Amino acid sequence: MIFGRRHIISTKDFSREEIDFILDRAERLEPYARKGGLDLLKDKVVATLFFEPSTRTRLSFDTAIKRLGGDTIGFDSAESTSVVKGETLSDTIRIIESYADAIVIRHPREGAARMASEVSSVPVINAGDGAGHHPTQTLLDLYTMRKECRKPLGDLNVAIVGDLRYGRTVHSLAYALSLYGASLSLVSPEPLRMPESIINYLRKHGVTLVETPRIEDALGQADVLYMTRIQKERFPDPSEYLRVAGSYRITPDTLESVGNDMIIMHPLPRVNEIDPGVDSTRHARYFQQAFYGVPIRMAVLSLVMGKEI
Amino acid sequence: MNVSDRELRVKPINNGTVIDHIESGQALNVLKILGIGSHSKTVVSLLMNVPSGAMGAKDVVKVEGRELDPEEVDTIALISPRATINIIRNYEVAEKFRVGMPRKVVGIIKCGNPNCISNSNEPVSSKFMVESADPVLLRCSYCEFVLDKNIADNLL
Ligand SMILES: [Zn+2]
Secondary structure (H helix, E strand, O other), X not given: OXXXXXXXXXXXXXXXXXXXXXXXXXXXXXHHHHHOOOOOOOXXXXXXXXXXXXXXXXXXXXXXXXXXXXXXXXXXXXXXXHHHHOOOHHHXXXXXOOOOOEEEEEEOOEOHHHHHHHHOOOOEEEXXXXXXXXHHHHHHHHHHHHHHOOOOHHHOEEEEEOOOOOOHHHHHHHHHHHHHOOEEEEEOOHHHOOOXXXXXXXXXXXXXXXXXXXXXXXXXXXXXXXXXXXXXXXXXXXXXXXXXXXXXXXXXXXHHHOOOOOXXXXXXXXXXXXXXXXXXXXXXXXXXXXXXXXXXXXXXXXHXXXXXX | OOHHHHHHHHOOOOOEEEEEEEEOOOHHHHHHHOOOOOOOOOOXXXXXXXXXXXXXXXXXXXXXXXXXXXXXXXXXXXXXXXXXXXXXXXXXXXXXXXXXXXXXEEOOEOOOOOOEHHHOOOOOOOEEEEEEEOOEEEEEOOOOOEEOOOOHHHEO
């Protein structure tokens, strides 16, 4: 499988075989993600261009680059760059591509990474564009399920809970799970339901799915409980928000009826969807999930730079 | 000979292109797609709301001295899927074909997502993939926004 010089823009650009290939690579890199000791990216410079702040994603990429023995340049907010002076993203990319061997970009506008990849002669990795794609998040989510669940991805029942309307990373995740044939339970308040176009897509691709506003309906059969944040701004009426947010809060009590092997994931940061009391239960996996971002990003970086391990 | 035939023959053109069977009301948008504006020197005749057996009413655009190539005109299919193109040479119809739905549409339609990179000051053209021809469904190649109605209103 050829990944060298390939851009990583959207999960939708990848087949199931290609995703498996990346996950396998991450598996081999995981020991080095914990303690380093590789020099696959020796003498390589990766630019991390964060036009909007996202500290966790940036640190995760930085760690991945350093664990591979590479160097980074870049910035973590547009204020510190010439962007405020009105320079176009196209110009910024044209300049940076002559400094770096790969570009990681996060940008507030949707489609920014796709455009950057058209301009750049070095591989571009999308680290989130507006409400758009964030492919390494989806990859690390899949990796977490593969590592932490006792069943293959295709046999899983994944309950995705929260804002399914605006959370585009959740859309990518649902799409990717459909490649494996996993079953989905989509739990959201009525105004934040998964968009019809995605539901249709999933049904067309034979995904077994249930939509419900009640988390209790999904808990019993779930192998994975994927929690997401619900933002207050989405609700015109604050009391409606409180009602919904309250009903999607996971506490140790909520978990009494669930299967022993069910795992709880969350892209973090959490606000109050998961009670800290859950952290010490056998179900919590969100901190491992955050760690798995490192081997996944190591895999992606080494692949696009054509490095074998 | 029906009314529209007589109308069309009022002023036959020597060399050029006649775009026939345009959905009535879309003739001006067709000019827009062809890049013919107020500064254009091309001789253009415009017939609007011509009675038509098959369509009830249709628009017709005649462009003199210019042969349009299929790629140039395929975009017309977005707003007038039944349009036909007649290439005229020496007052004769030398070639006749229907517009075909293009696979992609570049630089002609504005993305409906205000936060799309193609709607910023970047030096890029908008770009859509045609996902379905009937009904017309376009997907922005940058932000994946789906455009399926009011396509004529989004002409750049
Ligand atoms: Zn767009």
